[in-house]
Amino acid sequence: xxxxxxxxxxxxxxxxxxxxxxxxxxxxxxxxxxxxxxxxxxxxxxxxxxxxxxxxxxxxxxxxxxxxxxxxxxxxxxxxxxxxxxxxxxxxxxxxxxxxxxxxxxxxxxxxxxxxxxxxxxxxxxx
Amino acid sequence: xxxxxxxxxxxxxxxxxxxxxxxxxxxxxxxxxxxxxxxxxxxxxxxxxxxxxxxxxxxxxxxxxxxxxxxxxxxxxxxxxxxxxxxxxxxxxxxxxxxxxxxxxxxxxxxxxxxxxxxxxxxxxxxxxxxxxxxxxxxxxxxxxxxxxxxxxxxxxxxxxxxxxxxxxxxxxxxxxxxxxxxxxxxxxxxxxxxxxxxxxxxxxxxxxxxxxxxxxxxxxxxxxxx
Numbered sequence: 001x002x003x004x005x006x007x008x009x010x011x012x013x014x015x016x017x018x019x020x021x022x023x024x025x026x027x028x029x030x031x032x033x034x035x036x037x038x039x040x041x042x043x044x045x046x047x048x049x050x051x052x053x054x055x056x057x058x059x060x061x062x063x064x065x066x067x068x069x070x071x072x073x074x075x076x077x078x079x080x081x082x083x084x085x086x087x088x089x090x091x092x093x094x095x096x097x098x099x100x101x102x103x104x105x106x107x108x109x110x111x112x113x114x115x116x117x118x119x120x121x122x123x124x125x126x127x
Numbered sequence: 128x129x130x131x132x133x134x135x136x137x138x139x140x141x142x143x144x145x146x147x148x149x150x151x152x153x154x155x156x157x158x159x160x161x162x163x164x165x166x167x168x169x170x171x172x173x174x175x176x177x178x179x180x181x182x183x184x185x186x187x188x189x190x191x192x193x194x195x196x197x198x199x200x201x202x203x204x205x206x207x208x209x210x211x212x213x214x215x216x217x218x219x220x221x222x223x224x225x226x227x228x229x230x231x232x233x234x235x236x237x238x239x240x241x242x243x244x245x246x247x248x249x250x251x252x253x254x255x256x257x258x259x260x261x262x263x264x265x266x267x268x269x270x271x272x273x274x275x276x277x278x279x280x281x282x283x284x285x286x287x288x289x290x291x292x293x294x295x296x297x298x299x300x301x302x303x304x305x306x307x308x309x310x311x312x313x314x315x316x317x318x319x320x321x322x323x324x325x326x327x328x329x330x331x332x333x334x335x336x337x338x339x340x341x342x343x344x345x346x347x348x349x350x351x352x353x354x
Contacts, residue, residue, distance in 0.1 A: 010200045017203065029267040032348055034203035035341070042210045049210065056204035059197065063319065064166040065148045066198040067262050069191040071170055071284075073277035075177070075184035081278060087245045091255060092282055095237045096289050099259050099316040100297050102233040103339075107226030107308045114221055 006055040009047070013037050134180050140190035147172040161291030161320060166284060202263040205341050212334050219307055219335070226308070227342040230315035234259040235350050254278035256354070257347055258286050261318040264344035268351045283318065290317020291324040310335025315343040 017034035041047055059066075081088070133139055150172060151165030177187055209216065216223060235256055242252040253274030257265035262283045269279035294313045303309050306329050313325040314336030322340060326333035 007200075010203065014199045014203055018199075026352065027271045028352070029264065029271070029348055031199055031202035031263060031267060032345055034199065035206040035209075035345070038203050038206035039209055042206070043213070049207070052204070052207065055200075056207045059201035059204045060208065062148075063201050064164070064262070065144070065169075066194055066201055067166060067266075067280055068144045068148065068169060068173070069188045069195050070266060070276050071166065071280040072173055072177075072184050072188050072191075074170075074281050075174055076188075077275060077277055081251070081275075084247060084251060087247060088251070088255065088278070088282060089285065091238060091241045091245065091247075092258060092286050093289060094241060095234050095259065096286050096293075096316050097297065098237045099230045099234040100290075100294065100312045101301055103226040103230035103312040103315045104301050104303045104308050106229040107222040107311045108303075108305070110222035110225040111219075111305065111307065114219075 003054055006052050010038075010052050010055055010059075013041070134182060135186065135190070137190040137193060140187050141194060143173060143176060143187075144169070144191050144194055147176075161288050161323065164284065164288060164320065198263050198266075202261075205261070205344070208337050209341050212338050215334055216338050222307065223311060223335075223338055223342055226311040227315045227339055228346050230259070230312070230339075231343050231346045231350055234316070235347065235354075239354075250275055251278065255282050256351060258282040259316055259318065260344045260347045261340050264348060268348060272351060272354065284320065287317050287320025290321025294321055294324055295328070306331040307335050311339045314339025318343075 014030070014034050017030040017037055020033050021028060021030035038052070042049060147169040148165060151163075151168035154168050155163050155165045173187070174184075177184060238255045238258065239252060242255060247255075250273070253272035254269055254276075255278070256272060256274070257268035257279060260268070260283070262280060265279050265283045266276050269276050290313055294309075294317065297303075297312075298309055303312060309328060310325050310332035313321045313328075313332065318340050322333065322336040325336035
């Protein structure tokens with residue numbers, strides 16, 4: 001599939017999701033709406049994976065490039081947030097550990113409830 | 128300067144971004160350290176060149192803004208990741224939903240509580256709330272909550288690097304033996320940068336971490352709508 005057609009397909013999905021997002025009575029990101037549309041199109045086999053795979057793989061592989069204009073704004077506000085940097089770092093570290101622990105615990109309980117999880121685990125140390 | 132006119136064009140800003148990010152990718156590939164993240168390196172290079180050329184960061188952001196337009200198609204492409212791992216998602220639907228939901232809830236509310244304890248203002252709190260999810264979704268949540276987007280981007284990248292550096296240690300401390308749970312915990316707490324570490328730990332960890340990024344992102348958007 002020509003890359004341009006793949007790009008056109010993906011952009012049309014994005015445009016549609018922008019339209020839906022603007023019509024909704026509450027703020028809901030167009031990106032999530034677009035994800036659901038693309039997933040539905042793929043699952044319903046309306047078009048195959050190869051209709052968008054080259055463009056999507058390129059975009060996903062270089063995702064962080066697209067944050068450059070937003071991230072460079074940190075230079076402008078650095079002076080304002082300087083007094084809070086240590087606090088922000090501390091909050092990031094603590095919440096990261098909490099989220100990691102909570103996720104491990106709940107996923108472990110859920111796996112136990114499922115019961116059918118026989119392939120892995122069983123007290124074996126992976127690391 | 129004789130090329131002053133060129134320096135202030137979108138073409139210069141976009142070229143500088145592409146060159147700086149490519150340099151970041153090359154350096155990252157050479158040293159393979161999560162601290163040498165391509166985006167962080169690109170930002171340092173751009174910051175240096177901006178200070179040498181006298182272009183203000185605000186002007187650069189405006190000139191390079193066309194790049195941000197591709198953020199939406201890039202985020203929508205995450206659906207392809209879910210689609211490719213649909214069999215695994217179906218098999219582990221309960222642990223994925225339960226793990227990601229509780230991780231998102233605990234992340235959001237621990238940020239709110241800690242910001243209160245450290246008496247950070249509302250704008251900073253709003254900027255930190257989405258810090259555990261992948262950057263494009265985090266930026267949208269930050270925008271909806273009227274936070275400061277660059278702070279969100281910085282916090283998200285920092286959290287990702289934490290995940291890449293310390294998740295093996297946390298796995299040992301919390302005795303997380305199951306590769307499925309290891310992947311979920313890494314993906315839901317430290318998104319894509321953490322996932323690079325999960326991929327190194329094993330195929331199942333990498334796949335589950337990828338799934339966790341998408342599901343946590345969606346769930347955090349839903350949670351943030353009620354804040």
